[in-house]
Amino acid sequence: xxxxxxxxxxxxxRSLAQALREEGYAVDTANNGEDGLFNxxxxxxxxxxxxxxxxxxxxxxxxxxxxxxxxxxxxxxTARDQSRDRVxxxxxxxxxxxxxxxxxxxxxxxxxxxxxxxxxxxxxxIEIGNVKIDTAARNVYRADKPVELTAREYALVEFLxxxxxxxxxxxxxxxxxxxxxxxxLSNLLDVHVSNVRKKLGGDFITTRRGHGYCIE
Amino acid sequence: MKIFxxxxxxxxxxxxxxxxxxxxxFGFTAxxxxxxxxxxxxDDELHRRVNLLAGALRPPPRRPAPDRPMPDGFPEERPKxxxxxxxxxxxxxxxxxxxxxPNDFYFVIDSRSGDELARSTNAPARETxxxxxxxxxxxxxxxxxxxxxxxxVLGKFRQMQETLPSGETIYVxxxxxxxxxxxxxxxxxxxxxxxxxxxxxxxxxxxLVGRALxxxxxxxxxxxxxxxxxxSQRINTAETESELGxxxxxxxxxxxxxxxxxxxxxxxxxxAAHELRTPVxxxxxxxxxxxxxxxxxxxxxxxxxxxxxxxxxxxxxxxxLLELARLDAGQETLKRSKFDLSQTARDCVELVRPLAxxxxxxxxxxxxxxxxxxxxxxxxxxxxxxxxxxxxxxKDNGEVRVSAKEQDSMILLAVSDTGxxxxxxxxxxxxxxxxxxxxxxxxGQTGLGxxxxxxxxxxxxxxxxxxxxxxxxxxxxxxxxxx
Numbered sequence: 001x002x003x004x005x006x007x008x009x010x011x012x013x014r015s016l017a018q019a020l021r022e023e024g025y026a027v028d029t030a031n032n033g034e035d036g037l038f039n040x041x042x043x044x045x046x047x048x049x050x051x052x053x054x055x056x057x058x059x060x061x062x063x064x065x066x067x068x069x070x071x072x073x074x075x076x077x078t079a080r081d082q083s084r085d086r087v088x089x090x091x092x093x094x095x096x097x098x099x100x101x102x103x104x105x106x107x108x109x110x111x112x113x114x115x116x117x118x119x120x121x122x123x124x125x126i127e128i129g130n131v132k133i134d135t136a137a138r139n140v141y142r143a144d145k146p147v148e149l150t151a152r153e154y155a156l157v158e159f160l161x162x163x164x165x166x167x168x169x170x171x172x173x174x175x176x177x178x179x180x181x182x183x184x185l186s187n188l189l190d191v192h193v194s195n196v197r198k199k200l201g202g203d204f205i206t207t208r209r210g211h212g213y214c215i216e
Numbered sequence: 217m218k219i220f221x222x223x224x225x226x227x228x229x230x231x232x233x234x235x236x237x238x239x240x241x242f243g244f245t246a247x248x249x250x251x252x253x254x255x256x257x258x259d260d261e262l263h264r265r266v267n268l269l270a271g272a273l274r275p276p277p278r279r280p281a282p283d284r285p286m287p288d289g290f291p292e293e294r295p296k297x298x299x300x301x302x303x304x305x306x307x308x309x310x311x312x313x314x315x316x317x318p319n320d321f322y323f324v325i326d327s328r329s330g331d332e333l334a335r336s337t338n339a340p341a342r343e344t345x346x347x348x349x350x351x352x353x354x355x356x357x358x359x360x361x362x363x364x365x366x367x368x369v370l371g372k373f374r375q376m377q378e379t380l381p382s383g384e385t386i387y388v389x390x391x392x393x394x395x396x397x398x399x400x401x402x403x404x405x406x407x408x409x410x411x412x413x414x415x416x417x418x419x420x421x422x423x424l425v426g427r428a429l430x431x432x433x434x435x436x437x438x439x440x441x442x443x444x445x446x447x448s449q450r451i452n453t454a455e456t457e458s459e460l461g462x463x464x465x466x467x468x469x470x471x472x473x474x475x476x477x478x479x480x481x482x483x484x485x486x487x488a489a490h491e492l493r494t495p496v497x498x499x500x501x502x503x504x505x506x507x508x509x510x511x512x513x514x515x516x517x518x519x520x521x522x523x524x525x526x527x528x529x530x531x532x533x534x535x536x537l538l539e540l541a542r543l544d545a546g547q548e549t550l551k552r553s554k555f556d557l558s559q560t561a562r563d564c565v566e567l568v569r570p571l572a573x574x575x576x577x578x579x580x581x582x583x584x585x586x587x588x589x590x591x592x593x594x595x596x597x598x599x600x601x602x603x604x605x606x607x608x609x610x611k612d613n614g615e616v617r618v619s620a621k622e623q624d625s626m627i628l629l630a631v632s633d634t635g636x637x638x639x640x641x642x643x644x645x646x647x648x649x650x651x652x653x654x655x656x657x658x659x660g661q662t663g664l665g666x667x668x669x670x671x672x673x674x675x676x677x678x679x680x681x682x683x684x685x686x687x688x689x690x691x692x693x694x695x696x697x698x699x
Binding site (some may be wrong): 011012014015016018019022039077079083099100101102103104105 | 237368486490493494496497498501502504505509510520522525526
């Protein structure tokens, strides 16, 4: 899952990015509206965390322009908690709203819900054969036994599971699992796929040669 | 009693009372006049009859004087000057006395010696007719006679008596009851009319007072709603010209100012809370991230540093808020003294210079010695704030000019920069609390600097103004009264 954070307060931006990376997300950051809009328009992020108050282009304007081309789920961060502001945010095209100061756990839960909804998934448990994925606890079970996955491996499984039945290209996977700081030229993806197959069964992920990967 | 405390009822009571007094006075006078008129009418009638009867009194037929002289030695009988006369009721007088009607006029004529000469049949008995002790004698000078005429009220009779020069006394009287009845009737009419007038007056007055006092009800209703917390209430002022209308207008403008002040206060509190949210968020996020798992010393250090920055920012904000609150409450006692403002400005320039040097900005001073009377520390705060802004919102390698001079017994201190300037829509708001032309908070400024500067300058009785040319620069001018 790849997330963009647009936030002008440097300390907040850094700690948010760190916390989300530790949650297994690939995180890109932008500290002003223009950069945020450029990033948002360039990639299909799984979600964007957007601060309302930004130098230059503010959050409202960024969202308005982004919505012309992208349907990326957007979670707004704001210091204003008046319902007028919330209504404006939701009307402009924001998908959710978090008022500062917030708890990280709440922010994470809302992000998960946002991503789940955008994949038309209504519960946080996905069952595929004898494999069960709990997207809230970020745990994977095979025949009701917990399976240890690295954060990246989990992200791969979750992304494919959320796009169940679709063929996901390698480029898509690179875009959603790695952020701009990762070296995507390596064959890291193949390593992750083969590790997941070892842990969850050889036929859990099928390869469509020349197209990509898929979970049936 | 609540009802007597109400202005409306007290007013009504008072003019009701006044109306009663006026009506009573009027009624009494009218009754008196009517009574006098009736009595005069009766007296005129009585007098006419007295005159008539007096004219009917004829001397007795003249007897020839004895031609033989009285024998000497006998005292000569002196002829009486007025021989006893006879009385015959003349026909025209008979019309005026109906002897068969006990209510009509009666007469009695006494001779000089006191014997009754004549009486009409309807005359009352003598003892009731004349009782000197009881009689209420009212001497009356007749217009055509010179002898005394008196009128008495004898029970229900009114009687006039006249003693003629010849010695006879004529009594003419009549029953006063019909006249009194008439009087009573008119008194009743007066009372009924008075009652109606009183009723109309009090009810009409009540309506008028109610009408006049309705604006007061409006005012108190609006004031009640306002005191209950609804500051948007206003008094409905349909008639703005009346005294109450003017009062309502004054109150309305007071309410409007109150509402604005409250709204500003609310906005200020909301803004202050809002400004505190970001540093709190930073601290929460930093600490929660750090506590998620074990970290190494460098990571903890980084977290602590971020928290420190956030707390410093909160401290700065809280200090600014307290300073503003004190300035607002007027508690900020200025430590006034006489000092050279140009020297203070020079100190401030030295304070800011490192910031300017770091960005290649030159500070030009044109500071003439000016003596100011005020709080040197506070004014230094203002100058430092203006200089810091001029450096921060300048372009790299730009210029800052600071000047001080005295002109027309005013001290003028100006700080100008060569920055991008302030747009015309932001310009009127630069002194507003928490207003930033740029909506970001990353600058580390509280957004209160200029608001505090303005409050300080105004506490000194001065003004602060801003002029800006987008693209060229901005000039802040502080005007203080010279000593």
